[in-house]
Every structure is written in structure tokens, then in C-alpha cells.
Amino acid sequence: MFHLLESQQFTKKKLRELFDLTSRMESILARGGEECLKDKILASLYFTPSLRTRFSFEAAMLRLGGSILSTEAADIFSSELRGRFEDTIRVVSEMSDVIVLRHYESGFAKRAAAVSYVPIINAGDGPAQHPTQALVDLYTIDRHVGGVDGCSIAMVGDLSGRTVRSLCYFLAKFHGVTISFISPDLTEVKDDIKEYLQRHKVRFTEITNPKGGLEELVKEVDVVHITQLSKEYFTGGHKDYKKTISNYALSAKALSAMKKSAVIMHPLPRAEELPDESDSDPRAIYFRQNHYGLCLRMAILSTVLDCYPSSL
Numbered sequence: 585m586f587h588l589l590e591s592q593q594f595t596k597k598k599l600r601e602l603f604d605l606t607s608r609m610e611s612i613l614a615r616g617g618e619e620c621l622k623d624k625i626l627a628s629l630y631f632t633p634s635l636r637t638r639f640s641f642e643a644a645m646l647r648l649g650g651s652i653l654s655t656e657a658a659d660i661f662s663s664e665l666r667g668r669f670e671d672t673i674r675v676v677s678e679m680s681d682v683i684v685l686r687h688y689e690s691g692f693a694k695r696a697a698a699v700s701y702v703p704i705i706n707a708g709d710g711p712a713q714h715p716t717q718a719l720v721d722l723y724t725i726d727r728h729v730g731g732v733d734g735c736s737i738a739m740v741g742d743l744s745g746r747t748v749r750s751l752c753y754f755l756a757k758f759h760g761v762t763i764s765f766i767s768p769d770l771t772e773v774k775d776d777i778k779e780y781l782q783r784h785k786v787r788f789t790e791i792t793n794p795k796g797g798l799e800e801l802v803k804e805v806d807v808v809h810i811t812q813l814s815k816e817y818f819t820g821g822h823k824d825y826k827k828t829i830s831n832y833a834l835s836a837k838a839l840s841a842m843k844k845s846a847v848i849m850h851p852l853p854r855a856e857e858l859p860d861e862s863d864s865d866p867r868a869i870y871f872r873q874n875h876y877g878l879c880l881r882m883a884i885l886s887t888v889l890d891c892y893p894s895s896l
């Protein structure tokens with residue numbers, strides 16, 4: 585059984601197979617979908633909120649002819665589910681063919697996989713990992729930058745979160761990648777990720793608390809990957825947030841400093857780090873990423889259930 589729990593489990597070969605299938609799913613989606621998961625049931629088991637990931641997996645299942653059981657507040661909407669987590673997984677896995685799980689605590693996807701009768705897909709476990717979002721990011725880089733090997737990427741904003749963590753584990757599989765981490769000290773990239781990158785010989789620099797905006801910092805890179813700086817980090821309230829966010833926002837000046845061939849990515853949702861003005865910039869591909877996310881999740885479901893479209 586194939587569980588999708590963390591980025592480290594993928595080899596480059598597996599990533600290439602998944603990306604090839606994703607690109608074929610783009611053609612299948614353009615034709616309206618397929619019926620290869622007709623008799624399969626996906627259980628969406630979410631213990632914390634999600635819009636993009638949940639709908640993306642559910643739409644992917646529906647586009648491949650499958651069905652869905654869904655709860656977006658698993659520990660509130662059922663007295664049964666307030667019991668032991670492992671029992672919940674056993675019960676839900678009796679009723680479904682695959683479980684997509686989001687949980688507020690690190691390690692719960694692995695705990696689920698240890699007792700589940702069906703594949704578990706980690707849709708985010710606390711601050712630890714969000715491997716399918718990182719796969720979307722990686723696929724987008726692969727498509728738009730002409731491959732991941734040799735790419736330079738500026739990661740800006742909240743670098744302590746699960747999306748950046750999962751993406752770093754993936755980037756470490758490629759050759760010649762350089763990363764520039766740009767963040768306030770409150771949200772800087774964690775030591776375990778830095779150690780992992782060092783061990784895998786990934787070159788990176790850290791720019792903490794920069795002053796004067798992003799324009800000098802994003803000039804040379806192929807990818808600007810921005811994540812939301814949550815307002816709750818700022819103990820000084822709205823004034824403190826406003827003062828700080830200008831150093832991490834993709835301003836008009838930063839846009840004009842960036843390479844013409846660069847791309848702007850964001851997992852969404854966004855706040856003031858990504859002003860509306862950048863939406864019309866041809867390098868902004870953060871909405872396109874949602875389309876890739878749907879196709880990628882069609883490929884993931886097909887792979888974990890070992891049921892492939894007949895038209896492939």
C-alpha cells in the first residue's frame with residue numbers, strides 16, 4: 585500500500601513518473617475527466633480548516649469518476665471522532681478506499697498510516713509537512729523554469745511552516761539548486777531544515793530582517809516563492825504588521841527588478857505580502873498553480889489506488 589506522508593519518501597524517478605502522469609491528467613481534464621476511479625470512495629478527514637487542498641482532492645476524485653465522504657471539522661461534528669484517533673482511522677478506512685487527512689499535530693499522518701486499511705495522504709500535519717502542496721510547487725517550477733536542477737529560488741515570508749519545509753526536502757533531491765531565505769527572525773527557517781540542506785549540499789543564504797524591500801534580493805532568482813506572514817506573529821498589533829510587511833511585500837519596485845523569465849509563486853491564501861497589482865504580471869503563476877494542483881492530485885489518487893485512466 586502506498587501512503588503519501590512526507591517529501592523524503594520520493595525518489596527523483598518517482599517524482600518524474602508522477603509529473604509525467606500529472607501532465608497527462610492535464611489533457612484528460614481538458615476533455616472533462618475520466619471514470620477510472622468509478623467504484624472508489626475518498627474520505628476527506630480534516631481536523632483543521634482547508635479550502636484549496638480539500639476541494640482540490642475532492643474535485644480530482646470527482647473528475648476521475650469517484651465518490652467522496654467529507655468532514656471539515658472532524659473532532660467537532662462527531663462524538664465518535666472525539667475518541668481515540670487510531671480508532672477513527674480504523675473506522676473511516678473501513679468505509680473508504682483512500683483517506684486524505686489534515687491534522688493540527690505533527691506526526692498524525694504517520695500514526696494514521698500505521699493502522700489504516702487504505703492509503704493515507706497527508707494534507708498537512710501541524711507545522712511538520714504539506715507534501716502535496718510542495719509537489720504542486722515543484723511541478724510548477726519544473727514546467728515553468730525548465731526543470732528544477734540548477735534553479736535559484738527566493739523563499740520569502742513564513743519559512744517556519746509546513747509548505748516551505750516540504751518544499752526544501754524536495755529541492756534537496758536536485759542538483760545545483762540555490763535558495764535564498766528571506767524572513768523576519770520570528771519565522772525563519774528551522775535548524776533541522778538547514779541541517780538537512782547542508783547534509784544534501786544545497787547552497788543557501790539567510791537574510792533575516794532585511795530593510796528597504798525585496799527589490800535587491802529578488803533580482804537574480806528564477807523563482808520568487810512567497811508565503812503569508814500571519815498577523816498573529818506581530819505582538820505589536822496592526823501597526824507592527826504594517827511596518828514589517830512592507831519589507832516582504834512584492835512591491836512594484838520588486839516586480840520591475842525581477843528577471844523577465846522569473847516566476848512568482850504563492851501557495852495561497854495571501855495577505856498583504858502579495859498585492860493585487862502583481863496579479864496581472866505575466867510572471868504571476870499562483871492561480872495557475874491551482875490548476876496544476878488539481879491535475880497533480882488526480883495523478884496522486886490514480887497512483888495510490890493503482891487505477892489509471894484507460895486513455896493513457
Ligand code: CP
Nearest residue numbers: 634635636637851852
Ligand atoms: N494552500 C493550502 O494548503 O490551502 P488550504 O489551507 O486552503 O488547503
